[in-house]
Amino acid sequence: MEQYYAWFLLLAPLAATIAILLNLHRKPDYAIFASVGSASVCFLVALAVASGAIPEPKPFEWIAFPGWNVDIGMIFDPLAKGMLLIVTGVGLLIHIYSIGYMASDPSRGRFFGGLSIFMFSMTGIVVSDNLIMLFIFWEGVGFSSYLLIGFWYERESAALAANKAFVCNRLADFGFMIGILTLWLVMGTVSVRPEVVAEGYRSSSLPWVGSILTPGEVETNHLPSIPNLHGVVPASALILTIMVLGLFSGCVGKSAMFPLHVWLPDAMEGPTPVSALIHAATMVAAGVYMLCRVYPLLQLSATGMFVIAFIGCFTAIFAALIAVQQNDIKRILAYSTLSQLGYMVMAVGCGGPDAAMFHLCTHAFFKALLFLAAGSVIHALHDEQDIWKMGGLYNKIPLTFVTFAIGMLALSGVPPFAGFFSKDYLLSAAYARSPIFYWVGVITAFLTAFYMTRLVVVAFFGPPRTHAAEHPHESPKVMTIPLVLLAVLSTIGGFIGIQSFFHGWFLDVMHAMIPNGVIAPAAESGIFLEMIIPGALVLLGIGSAVYLYWGKATDPLDIEILANKFYFDEFYDRSFVGGQQRAARFLNWIDSWILDGLIIRGSAYVTFGVGEILRLFQTGSLQGYAFLFSLGGILLIYFTLFAH
């Protein structure tokens, strides 16, 4: 019987969603009950799963063709278990927090419906045992984030942000789907279970796959032996590279990597709990989670791995730079999220998926904390988000301040908070791949400390700069309790053995699938590189920020290019969106004037014209008729008799 319990992970939030959709959206209190209840059920089941009390359920066949099976099944390995706990745990806390945060919104029933469908999709991603199922829930996550970002749909900006998020995700999923399909071509399976992949890998490859490669590549790419990370796979193994990049493309969209990072800051148009849940702790982490899920496959392409590492690294510093000059409290956090995700992706690309997962967990704690605390601040100030309109809050909303500060320290990587350990572990993984990644990472850490300190100093210290900031009020208990819990997790997150939990498992998987596959060795770079340099730079960042911003009423730095996010939005608007619009208008012109106008209407007019001309023969004159009659007859006779 217990094999069915696992389905509650999916059924509970789905049931809540359906109930809210059908009726409960009119009764917010019941909706909240259903939604929070389902989240609790999920968390409880997740705990049971993590403890091993609930086994994997029997998968059922969803699509079955010869050569292509998609089952709906669950995989409960350490990776999934850990992620499941985080998703459901943080999710539950955010549900609870939302009760307070959304208390005054009349359509909160709908909001909780959105949260529930998000929970459904997100747990689905985590437990998926194959990529199609993962893709299904992946899309579901995109859809629910669309709903939640666009929650205040009356605002033009919110509606646009929702669209942007969905379209960016779709664009990425375009690549992701190609990746999945290529994977299927190569492996003959879409399962992510290590044993199945390994089996498919050995028997792999439809015979004609090579036909899209050049002949030379076909020879080298018949995969007689199993390659590993360290250079066995030639970089010209185009199809494998396509596969890896395709899979990574999914991550680029979901985790908002450069160049599809633009949707995430805009997504802050949603209510703050949504930002916390989706755009900090869980959904954006799904990309990283997915990469870790398919990590053994990623290693088939060295090029792919390098691209992953490079994009991650670039996003990390790029977003951190932008964050330095943002003024909206949520946007700062959003860019910091981008930056941290860049870290994680870089770690995956550098061969440290365990480090990435470790950082993912700790980041979930403190970023959720930061967002929720920021929400609390916003709530306290009646929807004020500009940090330059805050100030002097530290003693007026002390609990929020303390939790926010803990989050900030954790994010900055100050020991002994969670972020310190995970980030150091991650940096050492990067160092193992290439010192350049390491150094960029360290600089990013400096920047992180800098902008977070800037945020805290400007928002919480100094004189209150607006009327609202003079009389804030502390949030209700239902909001602060999650804050406290998350603060505790952010503090101790580095000590509870998450890292070794994942590390061991990854080693197992790698060995199971690819005998000589390797992940980066843990903490081999030495204490100096791992702890001292980052620590020093973090302190330097904090110090410089305090020095620059303490007591200032305006921003002493004014770097326009950073404040304008490197003009990426404008660039995309002009180039891609504008180009697409122009192409669309051009083709529409062709369609309506050439195809429909000239050809279709033209032929109709020609028909009418011919009719008009032919009727002119019918002049009504009897002589004319007689003439035509005789002429026709004579011509017919002449040509019939004498023409040949």
Place this chain on the structure above:
Amino acid sequence: MNALFFWLFSGGMIVCALAVVLNRNAVASALCFTFAIVFMAGLFVMLSAFFLAAVQILVTAGAVMVLFLFIIMLLDLSAMEHIPRPKMWMGCSLVLALGFLLIVAKTLAGTPQGFVAQSSLRTPGQIHAARNEMETGDAITQSEVDQRDDTHRIGYLLFRTNTSNGRTSYVAPFEITSLLILVATIGVIVLCKQDERPRPKPREEITREAPPVEPKETSLKT
């Protein structure tokens, strides 16, 4: 001698025919037509169709043309021929005429003359046998031809009732012709019957009228 009469009759006929077409006066045209018919009757005589020559003069020249003349006089058409002849239609008709004559000329030039020359049968005996076999209507020997005149032969063909062996008899068309004449009679009555309706409106006001059964105005076709 033969040639002389031929040219005389045919020349006269063609001149008269041209006069019919070219003359502006309808009465003169009709008279010319009568003369043309008379010349044609001459040609008929030359072709030893004596009966038809007589019929031609009696019926066509005597009855039909008189009818024409009668109508021309009745309708008083003299005023109508002062409109100049349309040059365009003259040109057109000339084109037609030349075209048709060209075709006839080429046809006649390329065709052996007559059925006898056309047929693959050559000797008189063969022809006779073939005619008998082909159940041609008037399959009689040359001597019989010499003995009977054309009136006899026509009458025989028209009215004979012995049609065994599929022999031809033209009694059917003859009967139908009577039907046809009956129809023509009805037609003339129907078309020219005077009824009690008032005289037609003056010419300018006449528009397209609805059928007489239920008089009402219909719109003019544009």
Place this chain on the structure above:
Amino acid sequence: MFPPSCISYLAPEVIISLWAMALLLLEAFLELSPRVVASLALAGIALTLFITLGLGFDTSSTLFWGGMCRWDGAARFFDLFFLIVAALVIWMGDEAQAPLAHGGGEFVILPLFTTAGLMLLASANDFMLLFVALELVTISFYILVAYQRRSLVALEAGVKYLILGGLSSAFLVMGVAYIFGLTGTTRFDIIWKFYHLYGNPLTPGVSFGLLLVLTGVGFKIAMVPFHSWAPDVYEGAPNSITAFLSVGSKAGGLIILMRIVLGVFDFPAASVVLWIPLLTVCAIASLILGNFAAIPQRNLKRMLGYSSIGHTGFMLVAVIGASVSLTGKIIPFYTENAYGQITVEVYLISYLLATFAAFIVLAVLERRLPGLEIHHLAGLSQRSPLLAATFTLALVSMAGVPPLSGFIAKFYVILVAWHQGLYLLLGFVIFTAIAAFYYYLGPIKAMYWSEPLDETPIRLNRATNGVLIALIVLLIGTGFWAQSMFGAVNGALLADKNAPASAPIALVRH
């Protein structure tokens, strides 16, 4: 005397002529009202129909009346066809059209004579009979077209028909003269023997004669370039007569054409050199002119006139298909040749149904609408759904939309054309069938979409309702259950002169 059996074959024509003459006398002396005359005429047609149905036929050529007539499947079919046409015309003339003035009995009696002429045409075996019968038809049509002699339009139509009809007769007679002169006879069966038994070549003189004859026939079936009377006369003539012209005269011309093309001059030399190129050109011209020039028309009768030219084109395709294949080989008579014949006949049946459906509606409407332009039909569907439905179905059937009988007709034309490899013609058939939609859909638009100017419902009497419903049922029924039409034309073929006397031909499997 004639053998009795021959008399029986002639019975339909004889009975109907005698009946017509008797009616003339009765009308004159008893002063019967036109309604009564029409009923009596219909009774006569019913009687003739009954007798004709009872006449059988076999494959061997049955000549009678001095070799003037031939009785075969086609003659029987066309006799029946013309009788039905006549019945509808007479009924229309009396019932659906304006009530006839007293003493207007000729209007219902003359069609009987016309029908007699048409029936004689159907079984003609001699140019002499053909000419006389044709003239009987033509002269009675002169009278019928111009019957409304108070109407200038009718008179104009009558005069145009008269002059052009006379012209075509002159061409025909000239052509017959050449054929007679160069083959030695006017009888079809003997001419056939002249070529088939003695293997004589086709000389230009005979071809010339044949082409002149074709001019006369082309006039009857309104084939381009001899079509020019059709739109004008259709527009000017009374509705029932327009329908008569459009169906009866066309069918009469077609049966002559089939007798000459398929029954007499059916050897490769004639068909390859003469018929196929000539009829192909004419068919294409008819298809294009008829269907394209109809598009801008606003007057419904005129539009139907042009469309009838187009239909001539479609039927000619079937005739060509029946002729011989383009390779010049003689096709065995009862295979491909027969398809073309029955296709023509099926086309005629569907054309009869659609044309009469359309013209009965027009006849009914003529008295109730200010005119017969398309825009006068506005909102007809609300004033009288039945009239609108009938007219729609008629047009849609002519357009060739399934499942109406017109579709079956076009479908078999396409089938035959493809079968015989007439790809060029096929292309034009399809092309013009598409163009035809433009004008067939226009009146439907007016009837169904536009709002009526005059809301009063149009009431029809019971007989009209019944006939319209019957036509609707037949239009749909013969289309959907196509076998019924093929059953009707089963064996309705020209006599096969090669075949020994044998059992009746059956093409339709049951």
Place this chain on the structure above:
Amino acid sequence: MEITLNHYLAVAAVLFVIGLMGVVMRRNLLIIYMSLEMMLQAANLTFVAFSRFNNHIDGQVFVFFVITVAAAEVSVGLALIVALYRLKRTTQVQDLTTLKF
């Protein structure tokens, strides 16, 4: 000079053509009708010529019918023209162009 069949045929053709010209070029309906009659007579001449040279009397029978039919046709045609004249006071074809296009 021997008068052959072709001579007669040619003369008949010329007569036919003159009739045709009359039909196309004249405007008076009566003259047009006369021209039509002339075309028929040309055909008659052809028939008689063929009949003579083929030694078949059938052609003459045909001519007999043609003459009869033509007479009937003429009577109907003239009646029609008279009816037209009564209504419209014209026998000119150019006045008969109400029905066109």
Place this chain on the structure above:
Amino acid sequence: MSPLLALLLFPLAAILAIIIGRFPARPTAGVAAGINLVISLGLIWNYPAAQGGYAYVMDYPWVAIQGLPSIRFHLGADGISLPLIFLTGIVTLAAIAISPANIRRSSEYYCYLLLMSLGAMGAFTSLDLFFFFIFHDFALIATFLLIGIWGSQNRQYASFQVTIYLMTGSLVLLTGFVALVMALPPAERTFDIVALQNYITGHPLSGSTQDIIFLFMLIGFGILVGLFPFHSWAPPGYASAPPAAAMLHAGILKKFAIYGMIRIAIPMLHDGFNTCLPLILALLAGNFLYAGFVTIAQKELPTMIGFSSIMHMGYLFLGVACWNTIGVTGAVILMVGHGLSAALLFGLSGEITNRSGENRFIELGGLAKRAPVLAVLFSFASMASMGVPGLANFAGEIMVFFGSFSAVPTSSLVMLGIPGAFIFFGMIAIYGTVMTAIFQLRALKNVFYGPMPARYQPQTAELGAGGEATLPFPGMTDTSALVEHGPYVLLIFASLVIGFMPFLMIHLVEPSVTLLPFIKT
């Protein structure tokens, strides 16, 4: 007798009852459609899905003329047609249900709807080319009248264009059919699909014949389905059509062509298909890219939906062109999915247009506030069309993608040097989902989200509490009556069932697809 006959007789009986019996039109039509839906479900339930092949066969000689191809009244259904029969049933019911009860000339209106449904039903159940063709064709006349009488804006032009264009297509198609039948030796000629298939399997036609005939059919079917250069009838037509007619046409009738490709063109003319494959692929890429971009440029809701439905034909063609089990099954499932979503979109866009009196994006906005239920329904429809998982379209699309990636390149593709063409066009198809997202989301945003246009802002300040009457779009307020939204819910429900449980459909479809000639696994 076959139960399939009942599917044809019920609409016919309803039409007769409405015309002759003067039964109330809407209930009668609704009952007939409902019965048909129930019957179609029963047929699916009863169908021996595991072995596939034709069931419920009835075969009756119809026209038999010695020497000419015979026509038979041959009905039958298999796993490929049953989903479409079901689709016809459900969309007809929905189309009748969403039609306004007080529409003018209602009896005619419902008769024409039933006639369209009857045509589709007949085409999908016929196993004879002749009936297959004529059933489809007379539905076109009903379409003509529906657009012409009850259409909106540009109805005159649109109805003429649609009818003449589609009639052109069907005539080309008919020529193809005739050519196919006539290409056989005389003794074997028949219009019976099964007999034809049996013969052709043993005696394939020569290559060039196949090429020409296939080209005819491709153009004919292409016009009927709106394949790329032949699509321009669809957007104006659908934009002007009454919603119910657009639902029926876009939802059902258009599928006729794809069904014909699967049933007739490709199995019987496989060499021709192989030759034309590069052309088909190029054209369907046109459907994706060209129609996709054109859709983005549309400024009105109905036209946009019209173009989007053209674009989605690309998936169907791609699935069919793969000609492997996955792809064809996917295409069949996607036909159902697209039928449901297109019906939804057209119905809802009609609803929006009717209620608000507007269909231009620029004039609309923020309607979700006024009509939340409509917004939810429309979102479902959009999501279905975008291929969001959980709805039927996704299941079909993903199968088409997998089908295209696993399709073995044909000799023609190899000769052209593009053996990877299927993969390439599969990628284009996947990109299609991105384009769909772009325009569907834009539509959703422009109609339902964002602020209302300024001129519609309620003037509550001036009117006080009783300002209800001055609310913009007075018709927009939801009544949340089931009658009003029930049809849409029904369609969404069907789509969800298939989307969540595609294996139901696969079990039904796949065995029959496997039986198709030349099909690859």
